[in-house]
Amino acid sequence: MSKGIVRFSASISHDLLTAFDRFIRDLNYSRSRAVQEAMRMFMDEHTWKHREGVLVFGTLNIFYDHETRELEESLTDIQHSYRELIISTLHIHVDERNCMLIISVKGESSRIKKLVDEIAGRKGVKQLKTVTFTI
Numbered sequence: 001m002s003k004g005i006v007r008f009s010a011s012i013s014h015d016l017l018t019a020f021d022r023f024i025r026d027l028n029y030s031r032s033r034a035v036q037e038a039m040r041m042f043m044d045e046h047t048w049k050h051r052e053g054v055l056v057f058g059t060l061n062i063f064y065d066h067e068t069r070e071l072e073e074s075l076t077d078i079q080h081s082y083r084e085l086i087i088s089t090l091h092i093h094v095d096e097r098n099c100m101l102i103i104s105v106k107g108e109s110s111r112i113k114k115l116v117d118e119i120a121g122r123k124g125v126k127q128l129k130t131v132t133f134t135i
């Protein structure tokens with residue numbers, strides 16, 4: 001084993017590992033390479049959440065059920081509360097039931113984290129993915 005390389009073990013479900021192995025085999029990745037890339041991507045995505053006072057810009061991509069009672073109203077209310085961060089919003093009607101909201105933001109990291117947490121905590125929000133850059 002070369003210097004700087006370590007082995008570690010982790011516990012995950014059998015189903016997840018099976019799906020992961022199948023997935024990376026199609027990409028011609030080894031487990032080690034895929035896990036390293038996933039760890040770097042994870043840290044890239046979340047680093048700004050641990051740092052206060054950093055200027056962050058990017059998009060919040062929210063996939064939600066528009067039939068959930070009062071969700072759309074509360075998403076609008078939240079956006080009004082954080083309007084100083086929001087550059088623009090794009091609403092996409094995905095199908096009969098689901099919508100996607102893309103909110104472009106620019107502002108201080110801890111404030112954007114609060115906005116993300118408020119939206120993610122709403123009932124009916126199925127997924128929230130952020131694409132962020134720091135400068």
Ligand code: NI
Pocket residue numbers: 066091092093094098099100
């Ligand atoms: Ni819609």
